[in-house]
Amino acid sequence: MSDNQRFRIPSLYKKFLLIAIVLGPVYWLMFTEDGRRRTDLVFLYLSGEPSVALDLSVLGAAATEQQLREFLPDVQWTCEDKPTAFGARNCVARIGAFNDTPAHYLVSYFDEAKSLKALKMVYRRAYHAWLLSHFTRNLGKPIGDNGGVLRWTTTRGVVLMKSEISAADPEPSMIWLAAGER
Template identity: 35%
Template sequence: MNLKLPKTYKLILAMCVVAGPFIWLVLTEDGKRRSDLFLLHLLGHQPFNLAVANLRPGLEETTLLSQFSRIEFTCVDQPGPLGSRRCAAEIGSFNGVPARSAELYWDEGRLNAVRIDYRGRWHQVLLDELRKRHGPPRRDGVGSGVVLAWRSEAGMLLLPETLAADEPPALMWISAQG
């Protein structure tokens, strides 16, 4: 009984082992997203994995920020339409989607709003994930575009249906008590 593998079979198997992951990383959308996440992590950008469903107005600043101790939030008292205090940080990803920054807005100790600036290339991935987690959104016309809205008792999650060239891609959570 001959148990040796032919050289051609070994060569094809070795090529598949080497080329398979490379092809997945370069040619598939999931592979490209995971490559981006890995590179952002290597460059020191931290993930911001926030359970949007758990956001509520009574959430205290120290409680929320202590859950993300590896992210360096800069907080300043800055009165504005979303709140009197703003905490901002550069991030690498938001719930598995490559992102740029996170901004949290507080007013009198209450969480008023959260803004996530994500990378526009991954808009459809974020939209698909939100639909999977929160169900179908309501479509609201705003100006010349459409905003998708997911409502809950604590607030509303907003995402543009299509990205505008003159605005950075952003996901917003707005408190229902704001």
């Protein structure tokens, strides 16, 4: 018996292997939470929606509107002087992703000196559980209160997010508040 015949792989095994190689990634992309999230991120990128990457653990009130614009040059901000509970000026930007989470838009709030006071990110409802686990991995275990709001304290602020969202919630969102704004 020659070496070629001894190590020959049956054609049925080859067919199963080829099917697994082709269908495995398709299954992962379509039927797993991580695959769907990554597929959405690619489609949002291809549609021209900007992606925002901010480390909330080091973000602080020392950041200004100008610095935020320079750090995120692809983001098109629309700003107005409108007093709110979070500041005297706010800027809104449509985004596709925030820290690898498919999102809708980002709102930044500034005081009169144009220092960052708060940041609100409205994300896509399907990724609530993923975002909770993302913050838990990166910021540690959250502190929950009786109102169903989770809180992660950072060195320069606090991140707030509902522990659960319902279909009645108009916009699932995460809010970062600068230290002193709590």
